Amino acid sequence: MARILLKNITKRWGDFVAVDRQSLDIKDREFLVLLGPSGCGKTTTMRMIAGLEEPTAGEVWIGDRMVNDDLPKDRDVAMVFQNYGLYPHMSVFNNIAYPLKIRKSVPRSRIPELVNEAAERVELVPFLHRRPRELSGGQRQRVALARAIVREPQAFLMDEPLSNLDAKLRVTMRAELKHLSHELQITTVYVTHDQIEAMTLADRIGVMNEGKIRQLGTPDEIYNDPANIFVADFIGSPSMNLISGRVEGHQFVTVDRHELTRTAMGAMSQAVLGVRAEDIHVVAAGSGDVDGQVYAAENTGENVVLTLQLGGQRITCKEDRYIRFSIGETVGLKFDSNKNYLFDPSTGDRVRSPGN
C-alpha cells in the first residue's frame, strides 16, 4: 500500500506529446480514476506508473521510492489489462499463481491456499482447472482480477478492465470492483473512458484531455462544479447544454437575443452558458423563461430526452418519462438560476463571480 506521486512526467514520441508535464499525487488507499477520450494520455500515464513505458521527462514515485529506473517487476504493482493478458497455455489456477511463483514472496506450500482465497473472492473456484479460452469474457476478467489480488501489491493499476464486457455484465462487474476495492483498501489507479464507471468507482477523478489533467476532484465536484468547458461537456449524459451568448445585467442573452436565465456574473461581452439537461424544466408555453419548439423527443424508458429548437440553438432537457410531446409543439422552458455555469469562450475556463 502506498502513495503514488508523479512529478512533471512527460511522454513524447517524436513530435507527438502523449502526456504533457503532468503532476499527480495519489494518496495511500485512494481509488483514483483517470477519465478521458481515447488518445488523451490516460493509459500512457498508467503505463508509466507500471514501468511499461519510460517517461521522456519527470519522476514517478511509488511509496518513498523513485522508480524511474526500476523494471516493471521491481515496482510491486499489479495490473489488470484491457484484454485481460491471461496466459493462454496455463490453467486458471496457474494464471493466478504465477505472480506468487515468480516472486517467491511466499513459501511454495502456501500458494494453493492463497490462490483459492483469491478465486473465492471473485467466485472462480469451480473454474480453476480450466484454460482461459474455455471461459466467458466476464470469467476471464475475474481471472485477471484474481491474479492481481492474489498478492498484496503496493498498488493496483487497471486499464479499462470492463470495456470488453457486454453492457449488462459491465454493471455487475462494476459493483464487484467497488466492493472489492472497499475490502482490500489498496491504492488503485483506474483508467476508463466511461464516465459512469468513473463516477461510481472513484474517490477522485482526473479528467484528462490532450495529455493533461483538466480537472482533478471528487465525482461530486467534477459533476457539479466543472472547471472548464471540456469537463462540463465530457461528463454527463446527455452532455451539458453549452449555449453561446453574453451576460447583460445578471441576465444571460443568447446570440439570437433570447433571454434565458439570471446569472451570478453581472456582465460579460462573450460567454458560454452551461446547463445540465436535468436542470431545465418544460412548462406550458408562455409561462417559462423562454419558449421553444420540440425538435425531437426520445423516450429512453427511464425518462424522455427532449431536444428543443431555440432560434439557432438546440437545447436538450430530461423530463419525466410519462410526459409525451409531439414534434413542432411549442413549450416553455424554465431554468434553475442556481444551477448554471458560465465559461469564457476564449479560454474555455469557468468564470466565477467573486465570492462564489
Added chain:
Amino acid sequence: MRDNTLKYLLVLPAILVVFATAVWPLIQSFRFSLFQGRLTRPGFPQGFLGFENYVWALTEEPAFWNSVAVTAVYTVLTVGLTVALALGLALLLVPGGRFRMSVQTLLILPFAMSPALIGVSFRFMFNPEFGLFDAFFGLVIPPLADISWLSDPVLAFAVCVMADVWGWIPFLTLVLIGGLAAIPRDTIEAAQVDGASGWQVFRDVTIPQLLPVLAVVIILKSIFSLKTFDQIYMLTNGGPGTATQTLSHYVYFNGLKYGQLGYSAAVAWLMVIPMIFLTYAYAKLVFRRTQQ
C-alpha cells in the same frame, strides 16, 4: 451437367498430372526395389528378390549405416543450430525499429540462392589456396592457415553444416518473426508486471505461445535436412571418403553411378519411413492450426 460431375471433371487434370509425376514413379520405384535391377546388365529389371534389397541394406552394408549416421547427425545439428540462431535473430528483430525492414530484406538474399549455388560458393570460399575463409583464418588465427578444410572428414562435415545453416536461417527467422509478432503483447506485459525477469518472460510466456510455430519450423527443417542432396553434391560430393555422404547422396551414388537401381530404390524407400512420420506430424499441426 450436375455440379458434382463438373467439380470432379475440373480437378481431373490436376489429379492426372499428380498421378503421372508423383504416384506412378513412386509405384515404379517400389516395384524396382523388389527386383535385382542393375543398369549395367541386360534385361532390366532382372530377377525378383522380394525384400532382399532391404535386408541387404540393413544387414550387409556398412556404407548404408554410415550414411544413416551422417544424415542423422547432419539433421540434428542443422535443425538445432538453424532454429536456435533464427530464434535469436527473430527476437532481436521483432521489436521493430528503423532498420528492421532493410534487415529483413537483406535476410531474404541467402534464401533466394539455390542450394547448389551455395555448395559451389562455399567450396570456393574454403579452398586452401585462394579461399576467403582460408585467408581470413590465416589473418586472424595464423596456426589455422592453409588448413585443407574439405579434405578433413570432421571439418568437411562442419563446412556442410555451416553452409546449410547459413542458407536456412533467413527463412526460419522470417517465419519466427511472424510467430512472435502474433503473441499478444499484453500477455508479455502482464508477466513483466507480475514479476518475471526478461528470461522468465521468455521461458514462461513467449516460448509456450510460440510452440505451435516452433514445432512447424522444426519439422519442416527436419524434412529438408533429411533429404539434403544438391548442396552436398556440389560442396564435397559426399567426401572425403564417405564422411559427408547423406542418404540421398548414397541413393544417387548407388543408383546412377553404380547402376544398382533396384538396391538404391530400396534404400530410398527406407528413407520414406522417417519422412512419413514427419510429414504426418506436420500436416496434423498445420491442419489443427487452421481449424482453430
